[in-house]
Amino acid sequence: MKITHARVIVCCPGRNFVTLKIETDEGLTGIGDATLNGRELAVASYLSEHVIPCLIGRDAHQIEDIWQYLYRGAYWRRGPVTMSAIAAVDTALWDIKAKAANMPLYQLLGGRSRTGVMVYGHANGRDISQTVEEVLRHKEMGYLAIRAQSGVPGLDKVYGVGKGTTFYEPADADLPGEHDWSSEKYLLHTPRLFEAVRQAVGPDTHLLHDVHHRLTPIEAARLGKSLEPFHLFWMEDATPAENQEAFRLIRQHTTTPLAVGEVFNTIWDCKDLIQNQLIDYIRTTVVHAGGITHLRRIADFAAMFQVRTGCHGATDLSPVCMGAALHFDTWVPNFGVQELMPHNELTNEVFAHAYSFDKGLMHCGETAGHGVEIDEKLAAKYPYQRAYLPVNRLAHDGTLTNW
Ligand code: KDG
Numbered sequence: 001m002k003i004t005h006a007r008v009i010v011c012c013p014g015r016n017f018v019t020l021k022i023e024t025d026e027g028l029t030g031i032g033d034a035t036l037n038g039r040e041l042a043v044a045s046y047l048s049e050h051v052i053p054c055l056i057g058r059d060a061h062q063i064e065d066i067w068q069y070l071y072r073g074a075y076w077r078r079g080p081v082t083m084s085a086i087a088a089v090d091t092a093l094w095d096i097k098a099k100a101a102n103m104p105l106y107q108l109l110g111g112r113s114r115t116g117v118m119v120y121g122h123a124n125g126r127d128i129s130q131t132v133e134e135v136l137r138h139k140e141m142g143y144l145a146i147r148a149q150s151g152v153p154g155l156d157k158v159y160g161v162g163k164g165t166t167f168y169e170p171a172d173a174d175l176p177g178e179h180d181w182s183s184e185k186y187l188l189h190t191p192r193l194f195e196a197v198r199q200a201v202g203p204d205t206h207l208l209h210d211v212h213h214r215l216t217p218i219e220a221a222r223l224g225k226s227l228e229p230f231h232l233f234w235m236e237d238a239t240p241a242e243n244q245e246a247f248r249l250i251r252q253h254t255t256t257p258l259a260v261g262e263v264f265n266t267i268w269d270c271k272d273l274i275q276n277q278l279i280d281y282i283r284t285t286v287v288h289a290g291g292i293t294h295l296r297r298i299a300d301f302a303a304m305f306q307v308r309t310g311c312h313g314a315t316d317l318s319p320v321c322m323g324a325a326l327h328f329d330t331w332v333p334n335f336g337v338q339e340l341m342p343h344n345e346l347t348n349e350v351f352a353h354a355y356s357f358d359k360g361l362m363h364c365g366e367t368a369g370h371g372v373e374i375d376e377k378l379a380a381k382y383p384y385q386r387a388y389l390p391v392n393r394l395a396h397d398g399t400l401t402n403w
């Protein structure tokens with residue numbers, strides 16, 4: 001089965017998405033997500049200028065060979081732009097192969113390992129009481145796992161807190177907005193937040209929290225320790241992980257489980273973290289970590305060290321990524337949890353999908369392929385609009401810090 005055409009579709013049904021569509025001489029088509037928040041056109045251009053010309057005429061069934069061709073063959077390996085482009089090709093080819101087999105994608109990976117995929121939702125609030133309300137609302141909706149974030153007294157804009165409403169979309173301006181930060185204020189506030197949330201929600205609901213790369217290792221160790229009485233499912237991105245060794249210090253001080261990896265793009269970014277058992281959950285997902293082919297490699301390696309998966313699933317990962325991730329989650333033996341930040345209605349209209357939510361679990365559906373399609377005519381009505389993630393500055397002197 002030969003690849004005859006491939007094209008990149010960029011659209012903005014409320015937020016930007018980059019989608020690769022591959023067509024074959026047998027009439028089967030497949031799509032893959034290539035969205036890289038705030039850098040969408042870099043991936044679109046990498047695909048159009050440097051990848052698509054190399055795909056035409058290749059056998060669509062040779063997923064592994066094409067993956068190696070694009071990874072090793074570029075000479076310049078890794079990086080979010082390259083790996084998102086490779087992921088899009090890989091996802092589209094798995095979609096095609098599963099359609100050719102007339103099977104849902106998870107069957108090709110080895111079949112079902114669970115009845116459904118536990119997801120965590122986002123409970124965001126301006127303050128503790130609003131976050132508690134949101135946690136209870138999510139529990140009411142059936143969520144078994146809930147991430148809690150709140151505004152921090154004395155800080156104007158922080159990660160995870162929407163403007164006025166609880167809906168939160170971080171890429172919210174055509175030039176980067178500026179947030180402010182104080183680790184001291186945050187470290188005082190966050191244990192209070194979780195004390196209130198745990199008391200309100202009871203012992204059974206899994207609670208999660210995203211530090212979003214803001215603390216130093218010793219500050220993260222202090223936070224992890226102070227959250228132990230509230231037994232979190234995980235503390236995410238406690239410190240930047242460019243230096244994987246940094247997690248050793250956190251690990252030495254706390255039993256709060258650690259998750260990291262939404263910004264990683266290859267197995268090399270998490271090799272030391274996993275083999276030294278410095279983390280409990282690996283957050284890499286389909287679109288930013290080289291597609292199903294590479295994600296499976298990371299998960300198998302993680303399984304040897306009892307590290308479980310917790311795929312990133314914010315709204316900047318398109319429904320195509322979500323569909324593919326849910327097939328992966330349905331199969332992967334060392335599954336932990338899947339993030340769910342639901343897309344808006346318009347996005348769901350552009351990307352019709354087979355997946356669904358019921359009682360805290362997602363179901364990938366039984367449609368052949370990954371079960372997500374794009375309505376190109378509708379997508380064309382919503383052209384790209386430049387949008388950036390914010391930057392972060394220390395509240396007391398304006399020093400640029402991690403967002
Ligand atoms: O593009 C950035 C978002 O995907 C990220 O800020 C979301 O941290 C995030 C999460 O855990 O969902």
Ligand code: MG
Nearest residue numbers: 210236237262
């Ligand atoms: Mg995160």
